[in-house]
Amino acid sequence: xxxxxxxxxxxxxxxxxxxxxxxxxxxxxxxxxxxxxxxxxxxxxxxxxxxxxxxxxxxxxxxxxxxxxxxxxxxxxxxxxxxxxxxxxxxxxxxxxxxxxxxxxxxxxxxxxxxxxxxxxxxxxxxxxxxxxxxxxxxxxxxxxxxxxxxxxxxxxxxxxxxxxxxxxxxxxxxxxxxxxxxxxxxxxxxxxxxxxxxxxxxxxxxxxxxxxxxxxxxxxxxxxxxxxxxx
Ligand code: SF4
Ligand code: SF4
Numbered sequence: 001x002x003x004x005x006x007x008x009x010x011x012x013x014x015x016x017x018x019x020x021x022x023x024x025x026x027x028x029x030x031x032x033x034x035x036x037x038x039x040x041x042x043x044x045x046x047x048x049x050x051x052x053x054x055x056x057x058x059x060x061x062x063x064x065x066x067x068x069x070x071x072x073x074x075x076x077x078x079x080x081x082x083x084x085x086x087x088x089x090x091x092x093x094x095x096x097x098x099x100x101x102x103x104x105x106x107x108x109x110x111x112x113x114x115x116x117x118x119x120x121x122x123x124x125x126x127x128x129x130x131x132x133x134x135x136x137x138x139x140x141x142x143x144x145x146x147x148x149x150x151x152x153x154x155x156x157x158x159x160x161x162x163x164x165x166x167x168x169x170x171x172x173x174x175x176x177x178x179x180x181x182x183x184x185x186x187x188x189x190x191x192x193x194x195x196x197x198x199x200x201x202x203x204x205x206x207x208x209x210x211x212x213x214x215x216x217x218x219x220x221x222x223x224x225x226x227x228x229x230x231x232x
Contacts, residue, residue: 002091004156010087011049014080018138018145019049020125023158027124030116033106036151039115040096044155046116047084047095048125050138050145051077055224058144058214063199063206070146070207074100077148084150094153100146111188118147126159131166132173133212134186139165142221143213165218172212181212 004021011019024044027035036043053073057066081097088095098121102112119136123129127147128138135143139162173181180191195209213219 002088002093002154007047007088007156011047011080011084014083014087015051015076016049016080016148017052018127018140019047020122020127020159021156022046022048022121022124022126023155026158026161027116027120030120034113034116036116036121039098040151040153042094042153043096043151045152045158046121046125047150047152047156048118048122048127049080049084049148049150050122050127050136050141051080051148052141052224053144053146055144055220058210058219063208064204066210067206073146077146081148081150088150088152096151098149098151100148112192116149116151118149121149122147124158124161126161129162129164129166131216131218132168132170132184133166133181133216135213135216137165137216137218138162138221140221140223142219142224143216144220144224166216169217171215171217175211175215177209177211 007021008019024036036046051073054069057069060066077100078097085095085097098115100118102114104113104115106113119130122136128136131137136145136147137143138145178190178194180187195207198204199206
């Protein structure tokens with residue numbers, strides 16, 4: 001018998017640092033086509049999990065360590081979701097892994113999207129709350145967490161949602177070099193165009209900007225308090 005406690009035990013054993021469960025009534029605002037039921041019509045629970053991201057990469061003069069960590073953690077999250085689904089199916093519970101990153105082009109908005117929004121699922125599952133910079137903030141790891149998700153055909157009691165952590169100080173808005181945060185909804189293509197792509201000098205694909213992540217006072221969380229480096 002799998003209950004919500006066992007679900008979390010399995011995810012922690014597979015390497016997750018945080019996990020939570022969301023009920024379907026928390027997705028009523030999902031855009032058409034991006035609701036969990038649009039992906040998996042038998043979905044009764046959404047299980048969200050996160051793995052911590054190395055804080056040291058924020059302190060590097062080269063963008064390569066941050067870029068490589070991000071490119072390495074992406075398949076790790078997908079593999080974790082896959083292994084969890086297989087484990088659940090051994091207990092006769094159907095589960096579907098959702099890719100961790102944006103995986104399809106949305107012709108309506110002209111941008112890449114995830115099949116279901118990872119950060120909204122994580123917020124609905126009680127992992128944290130979405131800040132003004134459009135990233136999830138968790139009490140334990142701030143925004144230094146990568147997210148994964150599984151859609152599950154079994155209903156589990158949902159976790160409590162967290163109160164908002166962002167205090168709207170505006171530092172992330174001011175820190176963005178291309179004003180991608182000036183509106184309440186992030187200008188995603190403006191951010192992507194500036195932050196992602198080949199370095200013009202070295203022709204190496206890299207992530208050139210994470211200023212909004214760096215500047216947020218809540219970026220590290222309670223479990224990432226490094227002596228003398230409380231804030232990136
Ligand atoms: S990553 Fe950089 S460009 Fe994108 S929103 Fe944050 S500060 Fe702006
Ligand atoms: S920098 Fe300030 S406004 Fe931006 S996400 Fe953090 S707390 Fe919110």
